[in-house]
Structures are given as structure tokens and as C-alpha cells.
Amino acid sequence: MKYGFSDRxxxxxxxxxxxxxxxxxxxxxxxxxxxxxxxxxxxVEAVDQAFHKAITTNKKALQxxxxxxxxxxxxxxxxxxxxxxxxxxxxxxxxxxxxxxxIDLFSRVMFNxxxxxxxxxxxxxxxxxxFESYETNVVAVESDDDGMxxxxxxxxxxxxxxxxxxxxxxxxxxxxxxxxxxxRKKLLELANQYHIVxxxxxxxxxxxxxxxxxxxxxxxxxxxGLVLYTSTFSKTVVPAVRIGWIVGPHQIIRIMAQAxxxxxxxxxxxxxxxxxxLLKEFDIDGHIQTIRKTYYERMLIMKRLLDSVDIxxxxxxxxxGGMFFWxxxxxxxxxxxxxxxxxxxxxxxxxxxxxxVSDPEENTFRLNFTNSEPALIEEGMKRxxxxxxxxxxxx
Amino acid sequence: MKYGFSDRxxxxxxxxxxxxxxxxxxxxxxxxxxxxxxxxxxxVEAVDQAFHKAITTNKKALQxxxxxxxxxxxxxxxxxxxxxxxxxxxxxxxxxxxxxxxIDLFSRVMFNxxxxxxxxxxxxxxxxxxFESYETNVVAVESDDDGMxxxxxxxxxxxxxxxxxxxxxxxxxxxxxxxxxxxRKKLLELANQYHIVxxxxxxxxxxxxxxxxxxxxxxxxxxxGLVLYTSTFSKTVVPAVRIGWIVGPHQIIRIMAQAxxxxxxxxxxxxxxxxxxLLKEFDIDGHIQTIRKTYYERMLIMKRLLDSVDIxxxxxxxxxGGMFFWxxxxxxxxxxxxxxxxxxxxxxxxxxxxxxVSDPEENTFRLNFTNSEPALIEEGMKRxxxxxxxxxxxx
Numbered sequence: 079m080k081y082g083f084s085d086r087x088x089x090x091x092x093x094x095x096x097x098x099x100x101x102x103x104x105x106x107x108x109x110x111x112x113x114x115x116x117x118x119x120x121x122v123e124a125v126d127q128a129f130h131k132a133i134t135t136n137k138k139a140l141q142x143x144x145x146x147x148x149x150x151x152x153x154x155x156x157x158x159x160x161x162x163x164x165x166x167x168x169x170x171x172x173x174x175x176x177x178x179x180x181i182d183l184f185s186r187v188m189f190n191x192x193x194x195x196x197x198x199x200x201x202x203x204x205x206x207x208x209f210e211s212y213e214t215n216v217v218a219v220e221s222d223d224d225g226m227x228x229x230x231x232x233x234x235x236x237x238x239x240x241x242x243x244x245x246x247x248x249x250x251x252x253x254x255x256x257x258x259x260x261x262r263k264k265l266l267e268l269a270n271q272y273h274i275v276x277x278x279x280x281x282x283x284x285x286x287x288x289x290x291x292x293x294x295x296x297x298x299x300x301x302x303g304l305v306l307y308t309s310t311f312s313k314t315v316v317p318a319v320r321i322g323w324i325v326g327p328h329q330i331i332r333i334m335a336q337a338x339x340x341x342x343x344x345x346x347x348x349x350x351x352x353x354x355x356l357l358k359e360f361d362i363d364g365h366i367q368t369i370r371k372t373y374y375e376r377m378l379i380m381k382r383l384l385d386s387v388d389i390x391x392x393x394x395x396x397x398x399g400g401m402f403f404w405x406x407x408x409x410x411x412x413x414x415x416x417x418x419x420x421x422x423x424x425x426x427x428x429x430x431x432x433x434x435v436s437d438p439e440e441n442t443f444r445l446n447f448t449n450s451e452p453a454l455i456e457e458g459m460k461r462x463x464x465x466x467x468x469x470x471x472x473x
Numbered sequence: 474m475k476y477g478f479s480d481r482x483x484x485x486x487x488x489x490x491x492x493x494x495x496x497x498x499x500x501x502x503x504x505x506x507x508x509x510x511x512x513x514x515x516x517v518e519a520v521d522q523a524f525h526k527a528i529t530t531n532k533k534a535l536q537x538x539x540x541x542x543x544x545x546x547x548x549x550x551x552x553x554x555x556x557x558x559x560x561x562x563x564x565x566x567x568x569x570x571x572x573x574x575x576i577d578l579f580s581r582v583m584f585n586x587x588x589x590x591x592x593x594x595x596x597x598x599x600x601x602x603x604f605e606s607y608e609t610n611v612v613a614v615e616s617d618d619d620g621m622x623x624x625x626x627x628x629x630x631x632x633x634x635x636x637x638x639x640x641x642x643x644x645x646x647x648x649x650x651x652x653x654x655x656x657r658k659k660l661l662e663l664a665n666q667y668h669i670v671x672x673x674x675x676x677x678x679x680x681x682x683x684x685x686x687x688x689x690x691x692x693x694x695x696x697x698g699l700v701l702y703t704s705t706f707s708k709t710v711v712p713a714v715r716i717g718w719i720v721g722p723h724q725i726i727r728i729m730a731q732a733x734x735x736x737x738x739x740x741x742x743x744x745x746x747x748x749x750x751l752l753k754e755f756d757i758d759g760h761i762q763t764i765r766k767t768y769y770e771r772m773l774i775m776k777r778l779l780d781s782v783d784i785x786x787x788x789x790x791x792x793x794g795g796m797f798f799w800x801x802x803x804x805x806x807x808x809x810x811x812x813x814x815x816x817x818x819x820x821x822x823x824x825x826x827x828x829x830v831s832d833p834e835e836n837t838f839r840l841n842f843t844n845s846e847p848a849l850i851e852e853g854m855k856r857x858x859x860x861x862x863x864x865x866x867x868x
Contacts, residue, residue, distance in 0.1 A: 117536055134517060140520070142712040187485070188478060204738070207734070316743075319741065341574060343599070345570075346744055
């Protein structure tokens, strides 16, 4: 039988990164390609205890639950966010199956085909996948080290009348950049002036290397109900728990909850109750400190080895947090081609091109420093440096 | 700020049943309204052990996982379905966040606005919610005790050229009906003749009261790649685990997996690994026997009390499995109005009207018999019988 699919299937793409990972995971390759947290840091004992309590304390916790999420978890998240300056009540929070679902549900209730979304360029690949699946028109705004370039942003707002500006302003995937406070404030001003919703995607905000240099979330600066803010436990507890949350104007959150009801009734409530126990009975902030310290050390090792590369025109941004280095090679190097040579040499990265909305810079790539132990970073970077140096000599 | 939503928001409705449940759960009311399994039967110790093993055996189980689902779980599900005559490989299975998500992802990849779906009438409310959110045109087919009426089905196929026929053929929600073998086969014949996909929603198939009378799934009779079949662990293990699966032609499953990747990356894998342990190390079939026996006893108690009602024109179907009685009152009784009186008397049901695609029969209601212990069924039904009898006398 021949099946007829919906038109939107045309816009569904498998993630280039996930496809690359499938190949890489098959061999004996040191991979800097994924975006995985370090498994050795998973708080297994605390997670085990938390699930044990969630399952055995109250049978109601195993029954069907509320679409909005377990009330105690929303209350705890509200408290944690208030501590960070983001003042929202539990009713303004929707628990989601990872922050990816927050992006999807938001898109479902906000966008018609042809609506314009402004984003950084490059930006988070799987957000682009979602936006494209709703047949929206994603337009890239120029960025520099401090965030979007304001003149270009305003020009594109006027030209395209966007419905939303999507940003990953803190230790972004893929570039590792942090927006300055000034740019955060100016973004809000422009959004307010032109009546545009901001979607602040913040999976990495907790992974800061220097508390002093950290910036407030854009949502915490918002006084006009402009910002939807999403984050996740994937990087601070474990990814498999698949719990994220989104917080913002109640009117939007309420409609997203209706969409979620149709979509999957509610998020896994065993995991939600386990997180309630974890937040109450485990020193999650101490645990996050350990993660930060470990990732910072690994970042420094990778930085030292990147600094040792003798290639004219190689540039990279030193991450102030998060999980990634973003590296730029001389313009004649195509990193998609280079990946084959790297894999042959036993090391992998992700080429930069798929992260671009438009005008991909084919000479860029992303390196993850969180999922390999120091000795593997040393060995993998040695292999990579060889590949890079011979590639630049060969041309 | 005034927010602009997508057009599809118009078609998003909150579930009438969930809204009723919120009110009912506030008082001291015996509720036959929900569709909840019995908490006292939850296999807490086995679930606790299974999660403990899933969390502590292998740190990889806590990392990001495959969109399609944990391979061992898909393999075990494939084996279980083959035992029931449904021959599909693990590659033809997608693990979902409950079977609700299977309906949503299927709709996402199959339906354009205006596409026609044929359904029974009444049918599963939350499937209608999903279909409507994709702006499809749902058309009701006449049914009798054995399933859809074939003459009406063929007439509507010819008239509406539907893309899909959605059915809940086994112990359906809300009517508790079972399709006969002949109707199952004829449905397949018509679907094959007119090239229509069948979506078989089977959350209740395991809850059969008489093994001898059980019917094979429509999917197990399908030789032409016509049927998508979905089921869930919500009724056999616990709802909070939010694990369902969908099985069918690989081409459709593969595209649904791409949609799932954009939607939520992958289903909670702690729960998936826990179910692998549960299926291997726990006598789930013995546990299902206990559930069947308990629900059968409760169904008989409710039946006895329904039989004691002295109202001319009261009709109901004796369920052969599942969780529900579907009751019809004399035509002049409106059960939505009656619910207020019932709640005042300390008992609740769900009015039938919201389950109808069109031409709602306002004199119908649904009773759940699985979530109340025998003494509560006795007491609740006494209250309900009083309400019913005085309502029919009053008019």
C-alpha cells in the first residue's frame, strides 16, 4: 500500500547531528561530537533513592496526574527561579517532557505557516527542526561576541514583522557565547516596542564557570510579559529523566497546557515526584558545583590543546560555561569533508554547517568537552590537531 | 501585552472529562467518572525493584537515548505481540509517551487540514481532541453491538474519501463494546479495497474477562500493511510510567520517529529500562490475571445494581472486558443536567454527550467500575439509583 502523508512531513528532517552520532558510536572513536553530559557525574545513588521514595511513598503518585505537572514540583521550581530573580508563580509553569517539548508546544500554539521567527546564526539545531516542521520562516540575525547585533535586529524586525525572537543567550549551543547584560536589556526594549514574544532557551545556564561573570536570565529582566523561559534537568541531574519546564505569561502557559493534554496527557509523574524528593533531600546545588568544576577543568585542557595548534586563521571562543567550543578554520577548509579524515584518525566533531539558518560557514565545527575524561581529551585532541594541521598543509 | 496565537488554537479544547474530574475530586464524592485503574493493584514492589535496577545497573541508561525507544524494550514488545499473532519486528515499533502521543504523532504525519477521519460514535474523547487540533474533518459511522455497520461505513467511505478509519474495537472507551471477528475482517477488506489506513487504538485489550471470547486484534489479521496498532502500559502496570507503543508499516513508523525527535527527542528512558526489567523479571501476565479477576468482580457488582434499577427504557451493554459501563436512559433525561443532582447526592459519572462526534445522545452516561472497591460501588450505586429513579419520576 502507498501511504499519503501530511504536507508538514516535507519539513521534518532528521537531525544531522543525531545521524552523525549513530555512525560515530559504532567505532572506536574519541568523540567530541555529541552534546552529552558526563555519565560518571550522574548522582546515581540520589536518583535511585528519589525514585524509590516516589514509587513507594504514595500510590497516587503512580496514577494519572495533572497535565500542568505535579504541583509540588512546580512550587519548588518557582522557588528556585525566584532565587534567581525570575518571579513567577507555580501556575505560570508547565512541566514538559524535556525542554525540547517546551519548544514544540510553544510552536504549536503560536505559529501559523509563514510566521517569521528571528534567531541567532548559528543556533540550536533541534529548535530549527521544530520551527521548520510548523512551516515557519526562520530569519537569521547577525551576532557578535555579546549577542545579536542590535542594528541588524531592528532592521529585520521592521522588515519581517516577526512573531517571536528565539535566543539561547547563555553558553549557547553551538557557540558557547554569553550575551552581555546590555544586549539582554536592549532585546527586551525592542521586543516591547514592536510587540514580539521572546523565547529564551536556557538548558546550560547552571553550567557557569565563574559566578561573578554570570548574567541574569532575560526572563528575570522582563517586566512586560514578553518572555517565555525554558530549562531542563537533563544537564544537572540526568538526561533520561526527560523533565523540563517552561515559565512565562499565564495566558500562553495555559494554552500550551491544553496542547500538551492532546499531545501526551501529562509528563511522566514518577520522574516528577522523584525530582521533588531530589530537590528537597539532595544537595543539588552542591552537585551542580561539582559538575561546573569538572567541566571547567576539561574546558581548560581542551583550550590548552587548541592553543597548541599551529594554523593561521584558527579562531575559537573561550566558553564561560556550558559544554562546547566553537572553532573556526581558514575559509578554504570544509569541515564536513574534514570529518571523514578525523573519523579515520579516530576522533570526531560536529561540522558547523547544520547549525546555520542561512549562509553556513563551512569552515566551522563544534567540540564537546564535557563527555570525555582528561586523558581522552588529550589523546583525541592530539589526533584532531594532526588532522587539522595536515589539512591546512595539504591545501 | 496581547499575544497572537496560531489558528490551530481555536481547535484546541480542554477535555470535558478532565474538567469534570477536577470538580469531582474536590468533594467527598464516590466517583465512577474517571477512567482510572485501581491503585491498590499497582505492583509497587515490582515497579520499585525494576526502577532500582534500571537506575543502578548501567549509567548509559541514564544518558540521552534513541528516539525510536530502548532497543531491548522494543524487542520484548515485538515478542509479546508475536505471541498474540501480531508479527512485527522491533524496527516497526516506536515507543511513545503513552498511547496518547502515538495518536498525536500519527496525526501529525498523516493529516492535512480538511482530511477526513471516520470513527465510531461515540468514541474516545481525547482522540477527537487530537484530530480536531489538526483541523481534520471527523465523520461518524453508525455502529451496533458488533462494530461499525458495514453498509454505512462503505457509503461514508465512498462519499467522504477518508484518509483513515480510527477504531477502538476491543472493550471500547466509552461503550465497552467488542467488535466481532467478522466485522474486523470486513473492515480490513474495505480498507484494502479503498486504500485507507486503519488506526487501531487498543489500551484495554489485556483487560479481558473471558479468554475464550476474546477477539484477535485487527492488526494481527492485516496482511496488507493497512493497520497502525497502539497500546500502553498504563492499564497493566501504572499510568504514571507514561509508556505506550505503536506498531505498523515501517515507512509510517520511521516518519513518526522523525516527528517525535522534533517533539521531545525521546521517551523517558529510565521508565523504558524499568519496563525491560519488569517484563523479564516479574510475572506481568500473572499480574494481568489478577487485574482481570478484580475488575470482573467489580463489573458484576455494578451490573447487579444496574439490574435493580426500576426504570423503563434503561439500557446498558454488559462489558466483556475493559473499564466501563455505557448506560442509556429514557430519551427525555439529560445526563449533563442529571450530573449536578448526582454530585449533590455524592456520586458522579461522565455524561455521554462529549464522546459523540455528532448527534450526541444526551441521555447516555459512562460508569467506571475499576477504580472503586466493592463497598464503594454498592454505596455509590445506591446513591445513583436514587437519583435516576427520582429523575424519571419527576418528569
